[in-house]
Amino acid sequence: MSQLFSTVSLGELTLDNRIVIAPMCQYSAEAGNATAWHRIHLGQLAFSGAGLMIIEATAVEDIGRISPGDLGLWNDDNEAALKTVLEDVRRYSSIPVGIQLGHAGRKASCAVPWEGGKQIAPEAGGWQTVAPSALSYSADEVKPVAMHTDDLARVKQAFVDSALRAVRLGIQLIEVHAAHGYLLHQFLSPLSNQRSDEYGGSLENRMRFPLEVFKAVRDAVPASVPVGVRISATDWVEGGWEINQSIAFSRELEALNSAYIHVSSGGLSEDQKISVGPNYQVPFARDIREQVSIPVIAVGLITEPQQAEDLLQQGEADLVALARGILYDPRWPWHAAAALDGKVQVPPQYLRF
Numbered sequence: 001m002s003q004l005f006s007t008v009s010l011g012e013l014t015l016d017n018r019i020v021i022a023p024m025c026q027y028s029a030e031a032g033n034a035t036a037w038h039r040i041h042l043g044q045l046a047f048s049g050a051g052l053m054i055i056e057a058t059a060v061e062d063i064g065r066i067s068p069g070d071l072g073l074w075n076d077d078n079e080a081a082l083k084t085v086l087e088d089v090r091r092y093s094s095i096p097v098g099i100q101l102g103h104a105g106r107k108a109s110c111a112v113p114w115e116g117g118k119q120i121a122p123e124a125g126g127w128q129t130v131a132p133s134a135l136s137y138s139a140d141e142v143k144p145v146a147m148h149t150d151d152l153a154r155v156k157q158a159f160v161d162s163a164l165r166a167v168r169l170g171i172q173l174i175e176v177h178a179a180h181g182y183l184l185h186q187f188l189s190p191l192s193n194q195r196s197d198e199y200g201g202s203l204e205n206r207m208r209f210p211l212e213v214f215k216a217v218r219d220a221v222p223a224s225v226p227v228g229v230r231i232s233a234t235d236w237v238e239g240g241w242e243i244n245q246s247i248a249f250s251r252e253l254e255a256l257n258s259a260y261i262h263v264s265s266g267g268l269s270e271d272q273k274i275s276v277g278p279n280y281q282v283p284f285a286r287d288i289r290e291q292v293s294i295p296v297i298a299v300g301l302i303t304e305p306q307q308a309e310d311l312l313q314q315g316e317a318d319l320v321a322l323a324r325g326i327l328y329d330p331r332w333p334w335h336a337a338a339a340l341d342g343k344v345q346v347p348p349q350y351l352r353f
Contacts, residue, residue: 003312004305005342008051008319010295011226011259013096013172015051015319016345018312019333022262022299022321023054023100023175023230025066027112032059032072033081039088046093048326049333049344051319054098055082057177060158063127064103064183067112068120073101073162083169090170092347099166100230101159101217102177105186106131106144132186132193132200132209138270152199152209155183159213160220167221173259174225176214179232180267184210188249189241189268207249215256226259228297233265233284236272243284247291254292261288262297262321277301279311286316297321305336 005017028037045053059065059072072078086097109126110119119141120126130151131144147155163174178184186192187209193200199209218227233246250261263285266272274280281300289296298317302308308320326332337344 002309002340002342004309004320004340005337005344008295010052010173010228012224013226013259015096017049017051017333017342018319019050019052019308019336020262020297020319020321021045021048021050021053021326022323023056023177024323024327025056025070027067027069029069029071032062032065032070032074032078034071034078034085035081038071038082039085042085042089043092044330045326046089046095046097047347047350048095048330049337049346050095050322050326052096052098052173054100054173054175055171057100057102057182058162060101060103060162061155063108063130064105064155064158065108066104066182067110067117068125069112070104073099073165074158079165079169086169086171094345096172097170098173098175099171100175100177101162101166103155103158103183105129105183106135106137106141106192107181131183132195135192135194137181146195152212156209156213156216160216163217163221163227167225172225174217174221174227175262176210176217176227176229178210178214179230179262179264181232181269182267184213185232185241185268188245189235191235191237191240191269203245203248207252210249211252211256214253214258218257227257228260228262229253229258230262230264232267233263233281233288235268236266236274237269240269243287246284247288250288250292254294258294260295260297260318261292262299263288263317264299278303278307282311282316289315289317295319299323301325305332305339308336309340 285298295318299321
C-alpha cells in the first residue's frame with residue numbers, strides 16, 4: 001500500500017492522505033479581508049484531493065502584514081470576509097482546512113512581489129515595523145522599532161485572538177509561523193535578535209517568546225484543534241540559526257504539545273546561500289524527525305509522486321507539503337493516486353456514472 005495515501009493523524013485530526021497544501025501568500029486581500037480571489041484560489045485547491053489545505057500566512061495585526069495585500073484575521077471584518085469564502089468552499093468540499101497565523105515583524109510594510117517587493121516607508125504609505133532588535137532586513141530599509149514588554153504582550157494576545165477567530169470559523173488546524181525570516185523567526189536567530197534581556201542572548205532566551213506564543217495559542221483553543229509550527233531549519237548563513245538549534249526548538253515544542261513540525265528554511269538574511277534542488281530541505285526534516293516523536297512535514301521541490309512516496313518510505317518525513325507544484329498542477333494528488341494506486345476524494349460533479 002502507498003504510504004503517501006495512508007491515513008495520518010495530526011493531534012486529533014485524521015487526514016485521508018499525507019499530502020499537504022502548504023500556505024502560499026496571495027497578496028490579494030483588501031485591508032486584510034479575503035476577496036473573490038481567495039474564493040477562486042482556495043476553491044480550486046479544495047478539489048485537489050490533498051489530505052489538508054493550509055490557508056496562507058494570515059496576519060494577527062495590521063502592522064504584521066508583509067504587504068498591504070496580506071490576508072488578516074485581527075478584526076471582525078476580516079473574520080466575516082473569510083467566513084463567506086469558507087462557506088462556499090465547504091459547500092462542495094470536505095477537505096480539512098488549516099490556517100497559518102503569523103506576523104512579519106521587520107519584513108512587513110512591503111510592496112507586493114509583482115510591484116517589486118521593496119519596503120514601503122511610512123511616509124510613502126507604509127507603516128513602522130517592529131522586531132526583536134532595531135536591525136533592518138536590508139540596509140536601505142527603515143529600521144524597525146525594538147519591541148518592549150508591552151509589545152510582546154500585545155502580539156502574543158493577537159496570536160491568541162486570531163486563533164480563536166479561526167476556531168469560530170470552523171478551521172480545523174492552526175499553524176504558528178516561525179519561519180522565513182518573519183517575527184518569531186527573528187526572535188530565534190542570533191542574526192536578528194541582539195536583545196540583552198530574557199528574550200535575547202542564549203538559545204533558551206531566544207526561544208522564549210516563540211514558545212510563549214505557541215503555548216498561549218495551544219492553551220486557548222480546544223484540544224480537538226491541532227496546533228503545529230512551521231520553522232526555518234537554518235538561516236543558510238554562518239553564525240545564524242541552524243539545524244541543531246532547530247532540533248532543540250522542536251523538542252521544546254513537542255513538550256508543549258505541538259501537533260507537528262513543518263520544516264522549511266531560509267528567509268532571514270540577504271546573505272543566505274541556498275543550494276536549491278529536488279528534496280533540498282528534506283534532510284532537515286529527517287534530522288528533526290529522528291529527534292522528536294511528533295509528525296514532521298517536509299517541503300521543498302518535491303514534485304513527483306514517486307519522489308514523495310520514497311521519502312516517506314525511507315522515514316525522512318511523515319507528510320509532504322506542496323506549494324508551487326500544486327499551483328502548477330492543481331490535480332497533483334489525482335495524478336499521484338493514479339501512479340501509486342491510491343484513492344482521493346473527487347467531487348461527484350467530476351465523475352462519470
